[in-house]
Amino acid sequence: EAGVAQSPRYKIIEKRQSVAFWCNPISGHATLYWYQQILGQGPKLLIQFQNNGVVDDSQLPKDRFSAERLKGVDSTLKIQPAKLEDSAVYLCASRLGQMNTEAFFGQGTRLTVV
């Protein structure tokens, strides 16, 4: 079974530039998450999708971050404009259902904002 695919693996941009990350979840997984992991901290949820609908985006900085999940499969996360504090690993995860199952993570995209 193919895992969660993310691209790119690494990205370096200057502050105020924009960047986009892509995620392809495991086939059939209805739930998709984007997490931000700052060095030395645990993953922090940015947004949760159920199929193509948003379940929770309360921690997404909506003035600069946006995410979509077209057709309930692939998802993109965008940052525009980026700030220095956005430097982190962005993790995508998918889950078969919502309840009492594990989530599977991709390898993440390491973003460095200079």
Place this chain on the structure above:
Amino acid sequence: DQQVKQNSPSLSVQEGRISILNCDYTNSMFDYFLWYKKYPAEGPTFLISISSIKDKNEDGRFTVFLNKSAKHLSLHIVPSQPGDSAVYFCAASSPQAGNMLTFGGGTRLMVKP
């Protein structure tokens, strides 16, 4: 408001001995708990989970214990192996919060040969 806490940032254990990683939570509505392991430059990988209706779940060398009254869970690794060296995250979810996973800050485990 950190709902899931791992108070030990690091733990060092000798190979063959037991590793005990701890996790505390504050939200009594959490009903499902998971442990993930993370190697550098990789995403977290699922290790073991436990539902709130149980107090213990075992899978090979890994056992998770849940103490609901104390809002505490622990991961035991016996015997510890050098390949277990990684960062371990506990996570919790509740139906009331859309079953999103809330993570602790992680504990770095180092198993010495």
